Amino acid sequence: MLYRRLNIIPIILTIVLSGCAQAPAAAPLTPTPGLVHIRLPVGYIPDIQFSPLYVAIDKGYYQQASIQIEFDYSLETDAVSLVGAGNLQFSIVSGEQVLLARAQKLPIVYVMSWYKDYPVAVASKASAGIHTPQDLKGKQIGLPGLYGANYIGLRALLNNVGLKESDVTLDSIGFNQVAALSADKDQAVVVYLANEPVQLRAQGYDLDVIKVSDFVQLASNGLITNETTIAQNPDLIRRMVQATLRGIQDTIANPDEAYQISKKYVTALSQADPAQQKEKLALSISEWQKDPPGYSDPKAWENMQTVLLDMGLLKQPLDLSKAYSNEFLPSK
Numbered sequence: 001m002l003y004r005r006l007n008i009i010p011i012i013l014t015i016v017l018s019g020c021a022q023a024p025a026a027a028p029l030t031p032t033p034g035l036v037h038i039r040l041p042v043g044y045i046p047d048i049q050f051s052p053l054y055v056a057i058d059k060g061y062y063q064q065a066s067i068q069i070e071f072d073y074s075l076e077t078d079a080v081s082l083v084g085a086g087n088l089q090f091s092i093v094s095g096e097q098v099l100l101a102r103a104q105k106l107p108i109v110y111v112m113s114w115y116k117d118y119p120v121a122v123a124s125k126a127s128a129g130i131h132t133p134q135d136l137k138g139k140q141i142g143l144p145g146l147y148g149a150n151y152i153g154l155r156a157l158l159n160n161v162g163l164k165e166s167d168v169t170l171d172s173i174g175f176n177q178v179a180a181l182s183a184d185k186d187q188a189v190v191v192y193l194a195n196e197p198v199q200l201r202a203q204g205y206d207l208d209v210i211k212v213s214d215f216v217q218l219a220s221n222g223l224i225t226n227e228t229t230i231a232q233n234p235d236l237i238r239r240m241v242q243a244t245l246r247g248i249q250d251t252i253a254n255p256d257e258a259y260q261i262s263k264k265y266v267t268a269l270s271q272a273d274p275a276q277q278k279e280k281l282a283l284s285i286s287e288w289q290k291d292p293p294g295y296s297d298p299k300a301w302e303n304m305q306t307v308l309l310d311m312g313l314l315k316q317p318l319d320l321s322k323a324y325s326n327e328f329l330p331s332k
Contacts, residue, residue, distance in 0.1 A: 032068050034066065035063065035066055035067060035068040036066055036067050036068065036236060037068050037070065038067055038068065038069050038070065038089060038090060038240070039070045039071075039072050039088060040053075040069055040070065040071055040072060040090055040091065040092070041072040041074065041079035041082075041088070041091045041092070042071060042072065042073065042091075042092050043079065043092070043093075044073065045073055045268075046071070046073060046265055046266040046267070046268065047266060048259065048262050048266060048269065048277050048280055048281050048284070049194060049195075049280065049281070049284050050071075050262075050265075050266075051251050051258040051259070051261070051262045051281060051284075052114075052244065052247035052248040052250070052251045052258070052288070053069070053071075053244065053247055054247075054258075054261050054262045054264070054265040054266075055247040055250050055251050055257075055258050055261050055262075056069075056243050056244055056246060056247025056250075057069055057247075057265075058261045058264065059246075059247070059250065059261075061242075061243040061246045061247055062240075062243045064243070065239035065240065065242065065243040066239065067236075067239060067240060067243060079091040079093065080093055080097055080098075080101045080106065080108060080224070081101075081106065083106075083108050083224055083225065083226050084101055084106030084107055084108045084226055085106075086226055086228050086229075089225055089226070089229050089233075089236065089240075090223055090224065090225050090240060091223075091224055092114070092221060092222065092223055092224075093221070093222070093224055094118075094148075094149045094152075094219075094220060094221050095110065095118075095218060095219025095220055095221070095222070095300070095301070095304050096149065096152045096218075096219070096304055096307075096308060098110045098219070098224060098323050098324065099219075099301075099304060099305060099308055099314060099318060099323060100308070100313060100314070102318055102322070102323055103314055103315070103318060107226050107227040107228070108224045108225070108226050108227075109224060109225055109226065109227060109230060109322070109323065109324065109325055110219070110222050110223070110224050110296060110323060110324040110325070111222075111223055111224065111225050111230075111237055111241060111324070111325055111328045112222050112223040112241045112244065112245070112294040112328065112329065113219075113220065113221075113222040113290060113294055113295060113296045113297075114220070114221050114222045114223065114244075114248065114288060114294075115220040115221045115222070115287045115288060116220070116287060116288065116289060116290040117211070117213035117217070117220060117287055118149070118153055118156075118212050118213050118216075118217075118218040118219075118220045119149075119192050119193045119194065119213075119220060119221070119287050120149055120150055120152075120153030120154070120190060120191070120192060120193070120212045121153075121190070121191055121192075121193050121197070121209050121210055121211045121212060122136065122141065122154065122157065122188050122189070122190055122191070122209070122210045122212075123177070123181065123188065123189055123190075123191045123196060123197050123200065123207050123208070123209045123210075124181070124187060124188040124189075124207065124208050125181065125184075125205055125206065125207065125208075126206040126207060126208050127206075128187050128188065128208070130187065130188055130208055130210070131208055131210075132161075132210070133157050133158065133160065133161040133163065133210055133215060134161050134163070136157075136158065136163065136167075136168055136188060137163055137167050137168065138167070138168070139168055139169070139187040139188055140168070140169040140170075140171055140186050140187050140188075141154065141168050141169065141170055141171065141186060141187070141188045141189065141190060142171045142173040142176075142177055142180040142181070142185065142186035142188070142189040142190070143170060143171070143172065143173065143177075143189065143190035144172070144173065144174055144175050144177075144190075145172040145174070146170065146172065150190040150191075150192075151190075152218075152307065152308070152311075153190065153212040153218070154170075154190050154212075155307065155310075155311055156212060156215075156216050156218060156303075156307045157210070157212045157215055157216070159216075159307060159310055160215045160216045161215070171185070171186050173185070173186070173189075177189035177190070177191050177196045178196050178199050178200055178203075181196075181200060181205075182200070182203065182205070191209075193209070193211065193283055193287065194280050194281075194283035194284040194287065195280065197209055198276055198279050198280045198283065199276070202273065202276050216303055216307075217297065217299055217300045217303055218300055218303055218304045218307065219296065219297075219300040219301045219303075219304045219324070220287075220300070222294075222296070223240070223241065223244065225237055225240075230325075234328070237328045238328050238330075241294060241328045241329060241330070242330050245293050245294050245329075245330065248288050248293065249293060251281075251285065251288070252285050252288060252289060255278070255281055255282065255285060258281065259274075259277070259278060259281060292329065293329070294326075294329045294330075295326055295329065296324045296325075296326055298320070301320045301323065301324055302320065305317060305318065305320060
């Protein structure tokens, strides 16, 4: 994978999901007259974890909202910068990217929370005896690199139990957590809950998984827009949020239907192990069940800012009221 860095952490989409395969280039979508064409970067290859988006398209929710979605699976896309510059209206990113971008004077705003919890965890073989965050002291931990949600989540976990980065050895391994843990290259790896643990267990490994969200609440993955779109076209944001939330709720209510719909959009599903993919979907669904749907919790943003300040990635506190908004969520 190629990433463009913005100061310490790259403002990019890798944060949504971890993985390393490059999606095949898709032919540009021809805009449909009467619909607002939205190119939506998701920062990963076509995957079952995007099933709510596929459901919302397949059931016509976006079309009913006068929106036409074109997915951007380009892993190199610097989507946060593009949204901040007004070249794109929306993208899906993780919470820390919002604050890091706003610290760089990029006017992005988080308008819909997708994941209720920060979906990062630390996985280890059961034989390693790593049952609590304190057990990580002195261990070598593999992670993609010193950037992104994996790194932020790990640092938040360590900070929460009084450990420093110097108390562990960090091994930058790219998106090769499964191989690294399988080969005992590292004693633990930083993962996404619905991704690498599923693969490792499918290979027969007994795992201990420490969820970051069990120890600290952080702003997680969601939909961003920019201040210009908020000022000039707030109704577009409301329609985009409502259609996306309908897809999420339908996926939660009927995962089997969502899996079948996703096959139309994820060609790799026809060759994949159905049981493994359905487990990945089930784990994802457990992370999407928010009440109310789409709501951003102020405490999660406060905690995220504290972590970034402690890490030195933010030099001073930001006005969090400008970083996120709940005003575009459907009224009950």
